Amino acid sequence: MIGVSLFLAVAVLLFLLLFFVGRGAESTGELISRPDDQIRHGYQDTLYSPELARRIFSPEDRKFISSTGSPQLLRIYGEERRGVALHWVRQTSNEIRTVMREHALTARQSENLEVTGEAKLFFQYIELRSICGLLAIFVRLLSPHVLCDLAAYASKLSYQIGRAQQDLANAAQLATFRSPGAP
Numbered sequence: 032m033i034g035v036s037l038f039l040a041v042a043v044l045l046f047l048l049l050f051f052v053g054r055g056a057e058s059t060g061e062l063i064s065r066p067d068d069q070i071r072h073g074y075q076d077t078l079y080s081p082e083l084a085r086r087i088f089s090p091e092d093r094k095f096i097s098s099t100g101s102p103q104l105l106r107i108y109g110e111e112r113r114g115v116a117l118h119w120v121r122q123t124s125n126e127i128r129t130v131m132r133e134h135a136l137t138a139r140q141s142e143n144l145e146v147t148g149e150a151k152l153f154f155q156y157i158e159l160r161s162i163c164g165l166l167a168i169f170v171r172l173l174s175p176h177v178l179c180d181l182a183a184y185a186s187k188l189s190y191q192i193g194r195a196q197q198d199l200a201n202a203a204q205l206a207t208f209r210s211p212g213a214p
Contacts, residue, residue, distance in 0.1 A: 084186040087112075087119050090176035109174065116175035117167060119182070124163040127189050131156050134196040141199065152195050159188040 096108045134152070138144055162185045169178055 080190070081183040081186045084119065084182040085179055087116055088175045088179040088182040090179065093174065093176050112175050113170055116170045116178075116182070120163050120166045120170065120185075123185060123189050124160065124167075127156065127159055127163075127192055130193050130196045134192075134199060137196070137200050141202070148195075152192060155188055155192055159185060159192065162188070 092112070093105075093108065096105050099105075138149065162181060166178060166182060166185060169181075175182075
């Protein structure tokens with residue numbers, strides 16, 4: 032009985048976390064301003080590269096600022112870096128939500144979906160949204176440089192999901208091209 036209660040509590044907590052993180056990003060209007068064709072034709076934006084995530088969450092800049100010995104500069108740096116990190120997390124979360132919406136629309140029209148591939152993609156999506164929620168919380172509580180590896184992993188997952196959507200869209204377009212008169 033305790034195991035079931037614990038499981039339900041964790042599930043509700045994750046749902047609330049994802050709800051408030053997603054809602055916070057939407058209410059501030061921080062949606063991705065990327066053309067749709069960029070999503071469909073090339074998911075190779077530098078915003079989602081693990082290198083950028085590592086730079087945003089990197090401890091090197093903090094070390095450099097600390098070496099100046101100025102507490103005021105360190106405080107300003109911390110506030111700015113926290114803001115940049117939160118912006119990156121929100122954009123990544125919003126972008127992946129958009130990609131998955133597009134994927135669902137494309138998948139509905141596809142005739143030859145692989146159930147295992149779709150299940151894997153869904154679980155990657157859930158994992159990424161959970162990581163983004165945790166990053167949003169931890170960036171507020173901790174210094175962003177502590178989360179460098181987790182942010183790079185989130186970026187890698189985001190790229191993989193984007194590539195899967197692009198591959199499915201390409202396959203659907205190829206199937207349409209091969210059989211234009213088929214019902």
